[in-house]
Amino acid sequence: xxxxxxxxxxxxxxxxxxxxxxxxxxxxxxxxxxxxxxxxxxxxxxxxxxxxxxxxxxxxxxxxxxxxxxxxxxxxxxxxxxxxxxxxxxxxxxxxxxxxxxxxxxxxxxxxxxxxxxxxxxxxxxxxxxxxxxxxxxxxxxxxxxxxxxxxxxxxxxxxxxxxxxxxxxxxxxxxxxxxxxxxxxxxxxxxxxxxxxxxxxxxxxxxxxxxxxxxxxxxxxxxxxxxxxxxxxxxxxxxxxxxxxxxxxxxxxxxxxxxxxxxxxxxxxxxxxxxxxxxxxxxxxxxxxxxxxxxxxxxxxxxxxxxxxxxxxxxxxxxxxxxxxxxxxxxxxxxxxxxxxxxxxxxxxxxxxxxxxxxxxxxxxxxxx
Numbered sequence: 001x002x003x004x005x006x007x008x009x010x011x012x013x014x015x016x017x018x019x020x021x022x023x024x025x026x027x028x029x030x031x032x033x034x035x036x037x038x039x040x041x042x043x044x045x046x047x048x049x050x051x052x053x054x055x056x057x058x059x060x061x062x063x064x065x066x067x068x069x070x071x072x073x074x075x076x077x078x079x080x081x082x083x084x085x086x087x088x089x090x091x092x093x094x095x096x097x098x099x100x101x102x103x104x105x106x107x108x109x110x111x112x113x114x115x116x117x118x119x120x121x122x123x124x125x126x127x128x129x130x131x132x133x134x135x136x137x138x139x140x141x142x143x144x145x146x147x148x149x150x151x152x153x154x155x156x157x158x159x160x161x162x163x164x165x166x167x168x169x170x171x172x173x174x175x176x177x178x179x180x181x182x183x184x185x186x187x188x189x190x191x192x193x194x195x196x197x198x199x200x201x202x203x204x205x206x207x208x209x210x211x212x213x214x215x216x217x218x219x220x221x222x223x224x225x226x227x228x229x230x231x232x233x234x235x236x237x238x239x240x241x242x243x244x245x246x247x248x249x250x251x252x253x254x255x256x257x258x259x260x261x262x263x264x265x266x267x268x269x270x271x272x273x274x275x276x277x278x279x280x281x282x283x284x285x286x287x288x289x290x291x292x293x294x295x296x297x298x299x300x301x302x303x304x305x306x307x308x309x310x311x312x313x314x315x316x317x318x319x320x321x322x323x324x325x326x327x328x329x330x331x332x333x334x335x336x337x338x339x340x341x342x343x344x345x346x347x348x349x350x351x352x353x354x355x356x357x358x359x360x361x362x363x364x365x366x367x368x369x370x
Contacts, residue, residue, distance in 0.1 A: 001325040002032045004068025006061040007039040010075045012283035014042035014306035015313065017072040017093065020049040022314040022321070027054025031325045036064050043310040065089070070329075072321060074313065075300055076103055087111030087347065090329045092321065094118055094133075097344055098245050098358035099272040107345045108361075113329050118270075119243045119352060120320065120342035127242060128338070129320070131178050132312035134267075136302040138182025138238065141265045142171070144301070145234040146190065148263045148287060148294050155294055156261030158233045161191030168192045172228050174220065174249050174274055175238035176203045179267045183236045188215050195228060225249060229258050237266040237274030243344070244354035245272040252276045252290075260292035269297045330370055340366050 003026060005018045016039045018026075023033045033055040037047055047057050058064050065071065065084035073093035077085060079102075085091060087110065095116040097104045107114045117129035127134075142160075149155035149169065162168030171187040173180045176198035187194045188211065196211075197220035198204050204217040211217075218224050229235060229250065239246045246268040255277065268274040269281075277290050280299040287296050302309035320339060323332045333340040344352040349364040356363035 002034065002067060002069045003325060004064040004071045005033065005035045005039055006064045006071065006073065007036045008074050009080070010078055010300060013075050013300050013303045015074045015303050015310045016040040016043045016045065017074050019310055019314045020045055020053040022318045023050055023055045024053040025318060026322065026325060029322065029326065032056070034058050034064050034068055036061055043306040070324060082106040082110065085110040085112045089113070090115060090324065092324065095344055096270040097355040098243060099270060101359050104345070104355060104359060108348050108350065111347050113343070113347065114345040115329065115339070115342045116344045117317065117342070119344060120338050121242060122338050129316050132316045133302045133309065134178035135182050136305060136309050136312060137267050138179035139186045140301045140304065141179070141183045141236045141267050142186035142190065144296055145236065145263050145265045148296055149233060154261065154289060155263050156233055156259060160187065160234070169233040170231060171195070171234045171236065172232040173197065173236045173238055175240065176200070176207050176217070177238060177240055179240070180236065180238035181207065183238060184211060184215050188212050195232070197224060226254060226257065229254060233262060235262065235264045237264065237268045239268045239274045240271065242354065243352050245358055246274045248274065248276045250275040255291040255293045258293050261294065263294045263296065265296045267301065269299050273297065333366070334370055340370070
């Protein structure tokens, strides 16, 4: 198969979809890998490394898309890429369709096969291609939140870990999944007082067992959220419903109950956001303020640490990319139910229920296109 790796062009997206090591694994199996020049540069990988691994370097994205059968990306295609995607393409990337209707409609119109990293799902309901970036984003949420709690950044002026004689900051984590767990671990490591809210009692039992003493769990409901936001300094939105929009757990009217300078980091922004007042921001302009509450809603947080993120992502995606390249998308999805669940849009049909529901579009079961 001919595999194309274009340079990411979303604002401040520094990752690349494939490392030289991943390139070598595909090339030695007889596949052709086409990498756009300097696609890996911001992640620390030079064109020479890709050439040594067996790739061919092409000067433009147009040439990569024109020649490739499978396009491997990090982020969803943006508007200037829509016209490059053709019916014969398999596009393998993070799509997060349910958060952006124009993208969904553009991919329907393209006729391509769109296989989304974020909905590839194992029998235990885990999301193997979302986990590595969720781990990065969860840890970064505390790193960024701690920074924006500083007074020059318009925060409350709170040091999360406190000092002797001064109580540590308080962190509220909405969701006890991968993002929430990693965020809680980082916050706890800094010495903050951490509360994790979740609706799964088994998950809370697990977290109560593995977390240190400065982390407590509580059941997630509106009453508890309204009570806790009054005295917490940093709030992390870590909710995920695979392939569907995130629920709005913090509404606009709740902001008035927070102290000025409270920081909210919405890691769920890729799926529409867990806060009613959330809107996507960029690494260039990461925050905005509503009712004296600082909102950090960067939609590609791991892009700020591209060396770590690119290696972690390739570690997870490569086995699936190899399977798709070896068998073709249709046979691979027949053989591997996790990959079949990754199918979102196929030849103009929406084959993932959460995407169809988000925009009231006709739904076609994936079995019908296989």
